[in-house]
Amino acid sequence: MSARKSRPGRSQFRLTFLGATGTVTGSRYLVEAGGRRILVDCGLFQGYKPLRLRNWAEFPVDPASIEAVVLTHAHLDHSGYLPRLAAQGFTGKIWATRATRSLCGILLPDSARLLEEDAGHANRKGYSKHHPAEPLYDEAQAQQALRLFQPAAWERSFEPVPGLRARLHPQGHILGAAAVTLEHAGARITFSGDIGRNHDPVMRPPAPPAPSDWIVVESTYGNRSHGGDHLEQELLSVCRRVLARGGAIVLPAFAVGRAQLLLLLIARLQQRGALPRAPLYLNSPMAADVTALYERFAGEHALGPEDFALLRERVQIIGTADESRALNARSGPLIVVSASGMLTGGRVLHHVRAFGPDPRNAIVLAGFQAGGTRGAALAGGARSLRIHGEQVAINAEVVALQAASAHADSDELLAWLRSAPERPRGVFVTHGEPDAADALRLRIEHELGWPAQVPEYRDSVDLLG
Missing domain, CATH: 3.60.15.10 (Ribonuclease Z/Hydroxyacylglutathione hydrolase-like)
Structure with missing residues (x-):
């Protein structure tokens, strides 16, 4: 060879x-x-x-x-x-x-x-x-x-x-x-x-x-190995814990596939009463557009019309930059899904700056974190990140989901x-x-x-x- x-x-x-x-x-x-x-x-x-x-x-x-x-x-x-x-x-x-x-x-x-x-x-x-x-x-x-x-x-x-x-x-x-x-x-x-x-x-x-x-x-x-594929149980555990203490949960997620999956699983947990109905936000215009594409190409995946109806019912879409900034001024309990999944850019960095210093909050990583990215640094135990030229203290709980890939x-x-x-x-x-x-x-x-x-x-x- x-x-x-x-x-x-x-x-x-x-x-x-x-x-x-x-x-x-x-x-x-x-x-x-x-x-x-x-x-x-x-x-x-x-x-x-x-x-x-x-x-x-x-x-x-x-x-x-x-x-x-x-x-x-x-x-x-x-x-x-x-x-x-x-x-x-x-x-x-x-x-x-x-x-x-x-x-x-x-x-x-x-x-x-x-x-x-x-x-x-x-x-x-x-x-x-x-x-x-x-x-x-x-x-x-x-x-x-x-x-x-x-x-x-x-x-x-x-x-x-x-x-x-x-x-x-x-x-x-x-x-x-x-x-x-x-x-x-x-x-x-x-x-x-x-x-x-x-x-x-x-x-x-x-x-x-x-x-x-x-x-x-x-x-x-x-x-x-991804283990026993208990992503829903992993999400339930961390979300219950953080929401119960009044915290905000920031979920960096890839806009294609992972954002839709995480939102759907959380919405299902809320629908059946396993999680409190804390506000659930998607702050990624790109991920919102991607979700519409999944609905358009309905024959190429496993989601059905009822899944998209649930997302429309439960998820609040953050559209403008002003709405994104206003979200950073809020306190928990709340859940924000935002791109990018490895914290390489995008609106999620502003959320990490806003919510990362508070120990009541959590940053939940949901996918592979390539070496050299901020996501990999957090998964490796880093307690501060350099964002937009400044060091940001990370006192929030950091959780890496094992079954989300x-x-x-x-x-x-x-x-x-x-x-x-x-x-x-x-x-x-x-x-x-x-x-x-x-x-x-x-x-x-x-x-x-x-x-x-x-x-x-x-x-x-x-x-x-």
């Missing part, structure tokens, strides 16, 4: 890892087939500063030489670099499911606005090392990228470039999420994207892998691989921090008997060799 040069006289089919190596972010896979280039995913690096700086670095190949992008799903660590790529000369098609295109229509402009707001705030407060601070991309560039999208149907072959066949398979995880299978010169490779869970309350189970010579598999939870755990990853209809030539383990990726590699080798390796940044492999 080591990298080799393509043999003379044979059609080239090469994979180069431009992201998601040693980290759960920055998913970018360069595929060269018959002299043409495409990307599978085009995500933002997040977390530690050396990783974030890769977003600003010169792209490893000329963006204008890339003829297409195929997206697994809309999360920003898989799609969020698209505006920057387009601004640097990429003009090809971006292939994705219709739901992923619709989600990117919300996420990419929102990401641009947050980047612009952060740069503006840094300039006003003077805490940036760059003068003036500039956003990685702006909203006009996000809209430019959105004009390049081309919808792809589930389980229907298409050619992102001549001579390369692609197919998208349902993968659970979030609305529109897919695994991508590419075929060229008789060789097939499947990219797992992010793998969903078999018993997710919102999404349906992932489909088995397509027949493949090679599999690129994520490993976010490659060394962990939309990612398959180690056992579920092995089960997904095991369901493949044929043995692959090898597996590349990506999209995980080093311990998780290597733990999954070992399990693949020992339990499945398949060759597996954890590639490094910019490693390249000949898929025909």
